[in-house]
Amino acid sequence: MKSSAGARILAWVLSALVAAAPAATCAAADFDFWYAHGGIYAQAIESMCANFNAASLQDHVHCFPQGTYEQTLRKTVAAYRAGRQPALVEIYDIGSADMLLSGAVYPVDTLMQAMGHPIDASDYLKGIRRFYATENGRLLSQPFSASTLVLYANRQKLTAVGVDHLPQTWEAFEAAMEALHAHGKSCPAVSDYTPWKMLEQINAVQGAPIASANNGHEGLQARYEFADGVHRRFMNDVARWYSRGLLVPAIMTRANDQTLAFADGECAMSVDATGAYAIVKKAGLVDAEVGLLPVYAGTKRYGTTIGGSSLWVLKGQSASVYPAVARFLAYLHDPRQQLMFARRTGYLPLTHEAEEILTTAPDAEPDAIREGLASLELPNNDYNAGTRLGFTPLFRLIWQDEVQRALGGKETMDTALEHAQVRGNRLLERFQTTYIDAPRAEDGP
Amino acid sequence: MKSSARFHGHWIPLALGLPQLVLIALFFYWPTLKAFWWSLHLVCPFGNCSTFVGLGNYTRELTDSSFYAALRTTALFAAFGVSLSIAVALFLAAMVELHRRTGGLFRYLLIWPYAVAGSVLGVILKVAASPSIGPLGYLNTLWPGFWQPYLNGTQSMLMVVFAFAWTQIPFNFIVFVAALRAIPAEYLAAAAIDGADPVRRFIDIQLPMLKPQLFFVATINLIESFTNSFAIVDTMTQGGPGRATNILAYKIYTDGFIGLDLSGSSALSMMLMLLVFAACFVQFFVFERRARQEG
Known part of the structure; x- marks a missing residue:
């Protein structure tokens, strides 16, 4: 009798613990995107998310700020180890070495190719491409925010x-x-x-x-x-x-x-x-x-070299999520989004097409962006593509x-x-x- | 309460203790085991590789000068932090006890700061100590360039020691006041009749009778200075300038959480845990002996 009362209490405690674990259900084309900005930068990112969701019938991206670059990488590691990682995450430049070797990444170039939105690495400005590319010239992440000095x-x-x-x-x-x-x-x-x-x-x-x-x-x-x-x-x-x-x-x-x-x-x-x-x-x-x-x-x-971040797609999502992620990445890659982000933040446009629109636009581009782009365009040797350490x-x-x-x-x-x-x-x-x-x-x- | 009061059977007491046991298992035993495991391996942050290196991480840390620098900083911080918190709390408690009638009000006022979290306090003191906008910045209008806690290692150490003492004083104060109240008034009255002034009475009667509490408080403060000082350092100095306030607890955090060096920082946490255990053992040992002597 006593022991059955004890067992009931035990069962109750256990069931309470089970109920406390958040339910992990979501619709097929919903996915999470973790970004690492605050203030005006976060506002610009949130409006890109909102516009994508408004324009898309089947996809929905949930955009979450995760604090600083360090905090975002740390949370990504913890979430990945716990099997609760987001589909897409913004990681700072100096986290690239860890990400490339993590075994946790679905390479962006493969993903975009497979989902029918191939991206040519040579679209990107030289300074940006060289910074993120692997030894054999592949882009395993999609450049996102790029800044120079x-x-x-x-x-x-x-x-x-x-x-x-x-x-x-x-x-x-x-x-x-x-x-x-x-x-x-x-x-x-x-x-x-x-x-x-x-x-x-x-x-x-x-x-x-x-x-x-x-x-x-x-x-x-x-x-x-x-x-x-x-x-x-x-x-x-x-x-x-x-x-x-x-x-x-x-x-x-x-x-x-x-x-x-x-x-x-x-x-x-x-x-x-x-x-x-x-x-x-x-x-x-x-x-x-x-x-x-x-x-x-x-x-x-x-x-000069760049600093900033790129977007990494993480493994371990259900197969229905990746097409939506690819559509979101293609949307962010679009020159109009790049220009909006550049104008609102001072980050650089990433592709030649976006750069050309910005430099020929009737409304004057921000001085900092003009000088930053000029600085990236200067002659290169082996040492202007940042470090990969x-x-x-x-x-x-x-x-x-x-x-x-x-x-x-x-x-x-x-x-x-x-x-x-x-x-x-x-x-x-x-x-x-x-x-x-x-x-x-x-x-x- | 009768000391013989007890539950019968095994299930009920176990079930009553279960929530606590589950919590301790989840938040202490499991992470400790994990940290111990990591400390014997070189692990990749994302968990895709792990190489057994035995005590390699320990020998590496033990031959690294930055480990000894952190240890020295921790010792300095603990020594000054603990003595300051004990000295001030003791002084305040003795003062409050001197005037028992008005002491009641001050007792409450002095206990309040205990409710302030370390990081909140860090933010408040950071503003107060700001060389340009804080009250202490006034020193710079008297002597330009005098107060520079973010450039001058000694000043930044002073700042975190002060902040740490601030968090510990209320608790110490409570313990000391309670202990002082337990000293029979007759002793003090007898000494007073013999012509001993308050200072003499404090040194000859109250202080010796406070010894167990002093020792207890010192141990608690010491352990706090090893572990819970993290929030203060994080909000105020981030271990700087030039690692002048980089105590072991903060080094573990930067190595593990910013640097993603899970192996090295696990080895460091195991060593910090040994330090804390050592402090606890000393305390238990001394208390046991005293209990035996008194019993």
Whole structure:
């Protein structure tokens, strides 16, 4: 009698637990899309989702913001391991190495081919295609948001101190900062001191390697090799600008954010992503002039690289979902959607067709996009297609650690960069060991 | 309550304990086993590969200077955080006890902050400590460039230590007040008649009688500083600048959740767990001995 009462309670607890698990039923052509943006960027994405759903009779995409890029990748990993992954997810550029080796991906080129919406990789702008393509030129994900680095300057403030032309070189950039400083401007230029801007883009525009094996594009044997050469020169300049109060850390500004500190007029110059343009424009407080990223005087200028994200289709959905995903991807690929997204956010158009419409359109395209596209079109060598290296998110933290220690006077900048390189190479070795026997991705859902 | 009160049979007590057991199994035993398993392997984040490496992850972490840096930071943070929270709580409790009549009001006021979550507190203190807009930014108008917690490692450590103490003080305060109230008033009255002032009475009578509570509170605070300090560091400094506040708990988070290094961060969590166990064992051991002596 007693034990049967106990068993009843046990049964009740168990049934409560079972009932708590969310029901996993949905109509055939419904699927989830996880994206990694907030604010005006999220609004633009939500309106693309809404328009697709309104125009489509049979398909329905559920678009969910999942926080930052890091959070989205983390949640995707967790969801995939639990078997509850979305059909489509936006993953940042430096997550590409993990995604390509994950075995969790249904390659976009195969999917689009199979569903009757083939996409020619050569449609994409060179800088974008090279960044995401595999060694044999395939696109396993669909490029989505792409941004590159440009120089923003507050025209009014520069004119006031007698700088009539945007600095084209770092020497001129330093002279402009000094002029602003001499006229009592408390924030001549602002930076958040992140490696995407200070390492990846600087080395790209100077055509200098970050890692061997073509910056990792040729395989897992790549190792870092940035600690000498142009990066060392640039970071020593940065340290000098920092100590003289010329290049102010974003965290020390009132806005507490690089883009906002320029947009609110506090800081006169900012080397920032084209994607920051929407915020500068929307704030409407400064007369922003946009130009190419400076280079060192007397050196050859190469193309900058991109940053941003691409869309990955995940395995493990029911077969009826993939045609709908393909239609949504084709819809996003459409030049009209690319242009809408570019105009609202400052992200770059992705394909030649979209670029041409944008550059020939009667309404002036945003300056940042024009300069960003020009910057991508410059001559290339092996080192302007970004990096394809494992544990890049951790490496970026290591680079920041070491650079902050150097700026704080705990070690010299040269030592800091050497430490970052050694620590980074330890990560690359481990990444190689981890994946050395990993089964290659199969080409299918 | 009678200590002999007990259920008969096995099923009812088991069933009553079941929800708790299920929760602990789901949220502690299972993740712990999983972390232990991962710590012996090199695992791919998406689970498509896993190579057994034995203690390889441990030896790698134990030969990595950033592990020792994190350990040193944790020790520094724990030492300062725990002593500050105990010292302030003790001082406040002694003050409140000194004036038992007015003490009641202050007792409630001082317990309230206990209800504030670590991350909420982090946000509040982050604004308060902001060098440009916060009240502490005023220091920069007096001495330009003086207060720079996001550039100066010592100041950022001070900031998180202060925030941590803030979260611990109310709990410590409750324990100390209760313990002080349990000290018979006659002892203090007798000492007062002999001419001992409040400071002497505190040092010679109250403090020695608080020893068990002091030890208990120190252990709890220590474990908190190993584990629950994560939210404060995450909201205020993200381990920076230049890993000056990168305590072990935060390193585990960045390695595992931002870096997707599940193996390394699992090995680190196993080591952190050993540290916490060690702290618990010391406490149990000392309490047992005291109980035996007193019993």
